[in-house]
Amino acid sequence: MDKNVNLRAAILSDIHLRDSFVRRRFLTRGLKNIKKRDYDLFVTLGDTTDHGNKTAWFAAQRLLEAVRPAKRSLAVIGNHDTWNRDARKPGQSEIDASLPLFLDFLRKTSGIVSKTAWYKAEVKGVPFIVLGTVGDSVGGKLGDEQLVWLDEALKEAAKSEGFIFVLSHWPLKNTHGLPKTFGEKELNENKCSWGDESDKLNAILQKYDRVVLLSGHSHMGWVPHEKLRIRGFSSVEVVGNILSVNLPCCSINHDGYLLPGYGLDLTVTPDAAVFRLRNFILPGSPAVDKLTIEKK
Numbered sequence: 001m002d003k004n005v006n007l008r009a010a011i012l013s014d015i016h017l018r019d020s021f022v023r024r025r026f027l028t029r030g031l032k033n034i035k036k037r038d039y040d041l042f043v044t045l046g047d048t049t050d051h052g053n054k055t056a057w058f059a060a061q062r063l064l065e066a067v068r069p070a071k072r073s074l075a076v077i078g079n080h081d082t083w084n085r086d087a088r089k090p091g092q093s094e095i096d097a098s099l100p101l102f103l104d105f106l107r108k109t110s111g112i113v114s115k116t117a118w119y120k121a122e123v124k125g126v127p128f129i130v131l132g133t134v135g136d137s138v139g140g141k142l143g144d145e146q147l148v149w150l151d152e153a154l155k156e157a158a159k160s161e162g163f164i165f166v167l168s169h170w171p172l173k174n175t176h177g178l179p180k181t182f183g184e185k186e187l188n189e190n191k192c193s194w195g196d197e198s199d200k201l202n203a204i205l206q207k208y209d210r211v212v213l214l215s216g217h218s219h220m221g222w223v224p225h226e227k228l229r230i231r232g233f234s235s236v237e238v239v240g241n242i243l244s245v246n247l248p249c250c251s252i253n254h255d256g257y258l259l260p261g262y263g264l265d266l267t268v269t270p271d272a273a274v275f276r277l278r279n280f281i282l283p284g285s286p287a288v289d290k291l292t293i294e295k296k
């Protein structure tokens with residue numbers, strides 16, 4: 001990373017936009033507040049839509065195009081984004097019906113042309129590696145092709161000396177209190193994370209230094225230190241050689257103690273990554289918590 005690089009990003013997860021005036025107003029207000037802070041990058045970390053149908057994707061696209069919350073924008077696919085039940089034809093899977101809409105949204109809002117839900121991007125010299133699912137269940141499905149690609153992408157990103165941000169809607173299994181924190185006791189550990197491919201994914205991530213895995217999906221609010229675990233959950237975990245940070249949901253968190261509208265404000269300097277919890281909906285809302293990761 002260039003010595004002078006100082007990236008600022010606003011990251012929201014689990015927006016769950018649906019055909020609702022209130023939800024559109026809510027997101028519009030958040031995007032406008034983000035724009036006022038002059039960020040380099042806006043990220044929606046999956047479950048941008050409540051159901052990945054045309055109406056929801058077009059609504060999200062129109063809002064992003066109208067407000068342009070940051071200089072650059074990246075989008076990650078989440079499980080709700082793949083649940084396009086409206087468009088499913090006989091024999092067609094929900095992911096097949098949803099993926100073209102996600103890729104079109106990505107192209108129009110990020111300028112990124114990709115044939116897959118996984119891709120990489122560089123913003124002000126900072127590498128972002130985006131994971132995507134090839135399935136349409138509540139957990140993510142990587143597939144062998146993506147795992148091979150990921151290893152190559154990390155190898156390339158590791159040539160620079162800065163942090164490598166891996167953006168993924170799903171956390172690794174058994175992290176951030178999963179599977180218990182997902183709220184459905186009958187779900188096993190493989191159903192609400194990267195599941196039975198999680199160990200393979202983790203093995204690849206562990207090979208590289210300075211990897212920060214950012215995820216959402218849990219809707220568990222923000223518990224910024226491992227020592228403060230609530231019901232086994234903390235938002236920040238050291239997993240071997242990597243740091244895993246699980247974002248609060250921007251709409252409804254399970255525990256209900258965190259109001260809607262929260263996301264993370266990220267500043268990347270050559271020596272550190274600083275996360276601040278911030279409510280992007282409430283005007284003038286100050287950052288309420290701060291997590292600094294210094295480069296080894």
Ligand SMILES: [Fe+2]
Pocket residue numbers: 014016047078080217219249
């Ligand atoms: Fe969600």
